[in-house]
C-alpha cells in the first residue's frame with residue numbers, strides 16, 4: 001500500500017528539507033516527471049550546479065548498509081510485545097533511539113514506559129510525548145523518524161490531529177514484504193549487515209542476501225557465555241575445549257558471515273593485549289567453577305579469548321567490527337573512557353596487521369582521532385554507521401575531512417543501526433544528504449574538482465563495502481544457505 005497517494009508530491013516535499021527531497025526522489029514516482037519540483041536549498045535559493053549534479057548521482061546510486069540490528073521480518077509481523085518489540089504501533093519507531101532524547105529532555109521514565117507499552121491509544125501516546133517534542137524534534141534521532149513518518153505514512157508533522165493517520169500508516173506499511181519495500185524499493189539499499197541482538201551468535205535469516213549477518217564474537221570472550229554457544233555440542237571442561245567451541249562457530253558460519261562483531265566497548269576499553277593461554281587457563285577454571293574472579297584476572301581471560309576469536313576471523317578473511325565511541329541509551333556513558341578507544345584501536349592494528357579492523361560510529365565524539373588512525377594504519381577502516389543520527393553535522397564534517405586526509409577505500413558511509421526497519425529510510429536519507437553536502441562543499445570550497453567528487457560516489461556508497469566484506473562471494477554462499485528450505 002502506498003499511502004503517499006493521499007498526498008500530492010509537491011505537498012509531501014514541502015518542508016521536508018533536503019533529506020526529505022533526497023528520500024522522496026528515491027521512491028516510486030506517483031506522477032509525471034514535470035510534477036516533481038526542482039530541489040532547492042532550505043533557504044529557497046537553487047542549489048549550485050555542482051550540488052545539483054552530485055545530489056542527483058548520490059540519489060540514484062545504490063547504498064550498502066553495513067550495520068543494523070533489524071529483527072527478522074517474520075518477528076515483526078508476529079506483533080508485540082516481545083523481545084525487542086515493546087509495542088506494535090507507531091511508537092515503535094521512537095523506541096530505538098529517539099526515546100533516549102525524550103528521557104534526557106526530562107520526560108519521566110514511567111511516561112516513556114507507557115508511551116512504548118502495548119494497548120495505549122495513539123492520542124494518549126501523543127499526549128505523553130507532546131510536552132517534550134519541541135525540545136527533541138530537531139535532533140538526528142528525531143529527524144530520521146520524522147522523514148520516515150512523512151515518506152511512509154504521508155504525514156508532514158506529528159500532532160494531536162495527525163497521530164491517528166500516523167498509526168493508520170504504520171498498520172498499512174507493516175505487511176508481508178515490507179522489509180524489501182522499505183529497504184530496497186524506497187531507500188535504495190542494496191543489502192544490510194545485521195548484528196542480531198536476539199541471543200544467537202549468528203542469525204539464520206529468512207532474507208539471507210538482504211539481511212546479511214555478522215557473527216557476534218562478544219560472547220566468546222565476555223563472560224564467556226558458554227550457554228549461548230551450546231549448539232557446538234562440545235562439553236567445556238578446559239580452555240582448550242572453549243577454543244574448540246569458538247572454532248566450531250567459525251567452521252559453521254564463517255562462509256556465510258560478512259564480518260565478526262563486538263560491542264564490548266560498552267563495558268570496557270578495547271585495549272586487548274595478547275595474553276598466552278597459560279595465563280588465561282587458571283582464570284578460565286575459576287570461571288567454570290564459579291569462583292570469584294578479580295578485574296585484573298577477568299581482563300587477562302577476555303584479552304586472551306578476544307584474540308582467539310579475532311585470529312579465527314582473520315584466518316577466514318572476515319573483517320573485525322568493533323564498537324567505538326558513543327553509547328546508546330542515557331545517563332550511563334563514561335565519556336572519559338571512550339577517549340581511550342582510538343588509541344587502543346591503534347594498538348590492535350599494530351598487534352594484528354593482517355586483520356581488517358572496522359571501527360564503528362566514528363568513535364564519536366573523538367572522530368579526529370579515528371581519522372588519524374585511518375590515515376596511519378593500513379588495516380584500519382572507518383564505518384560511519386549510526387553517525388548521521390547521533391550528530392548529522394559532525395558526520396558530514398568527518399566525511400569531508402576523511403576525503404582530503406585518508407585513503408577513501410577504507411571508508412564505509414552508512415549503517416542505520418536500528419531494530420525497527422522503518423527509521424532506516426529516514427537515516428539513509430540523512431546520510432545521502434550529508435554525503436552530497438560533504439562532496440558539494442569540498443567542490444565549492446575549491447578542495448576538489450567536480451569530476452573527482454563525482455568519481456567518489458560509487459566507491460563511497462557501495463564499492464568499498466562490496467570489496468571489504470567480499471559481498472559477491474557471500475551472496476553466492478547465502479543464496480544456497482543450508483537453512484533455507
Ligand SMILES: [Zn+2]
Nearest residue numbers: 067068069417
Ligand atoms: Zn549497533
